[in-house]
Amino acid sequence: MNKCADITIRGQVQGVFFRVSAQHVAESLQLRGFVRNLQDGTVHSVADGELEKLLDYIKWCHIGPEAARVDEIHVKFRSPLNTERKFKIV
Numbered sequence: 001m002n003k004c005a006d007i008t009i010r011g012q013v014q015g016v017f018f019r020v021s022a023q024h025v026a027e028s029l030q031l032r033g034f035v036r037n038l039q040d041g042t043v044h045s046v047a048d049g050e051l052e053k054l055l056d057y058i059k060w061c062h063i064g065p066e067a068a069r070v071d072e073i074h075v076k077f078r079s080p081l082n083t084e085r086k087f088k089i090v
Contacts, residue, residue, distance in 0.1 A: 004033075004048040004080040009061055011071035013043045019089045021065035022057075026087035029053040033081060036090045048081040 009018070014037050022035040022045060031049035038044050047057050064070045 001051055002049060002080045003051045003054050004046065004078050005054055005058060006076045006078050007045045007047065007058065007061055008038075008074045009043040009045070009064065009070055010041075010073070011064075012067075012069040013064060014041055016067035017065050018043050018068050022061070023087055023089055025060050026057055029057055031057055031087055032085060034088050034090045046081065047087070 019035045019037065022043070026033065026035070026045075026047055029049065031047045031053060033045065033047040035043060035045040045061065047054055049057075058073075058075055062070055062073055
């Protein structure tokens with residue numbers, strides 16, 4: 001069963017290769033969606049795929065890449081994406 005998660009990550013998450021690392025993790029899990037930096041210093045990601053793989057991605061987002069410091073993460077589940085075919089940085 002496919003699910004979609006809208007994820008906001010707060011902390012030291014910009015300038016630490018969070019987006020590139022998130023893309024690699026998401027692609028390895030065969031997820032679709034995107035990751036982007038927001039002006040307030042957070043990282044926003046929308047990921048769509050099999051629930052178990054999506055939960056693995058969310059678990060990774062709690063940690064991030066080695067140089068990151070994740071202070072807080074918010075996850076909202078929503079309707080699956082129907083247009084995205086891959087995971088990209090926007």
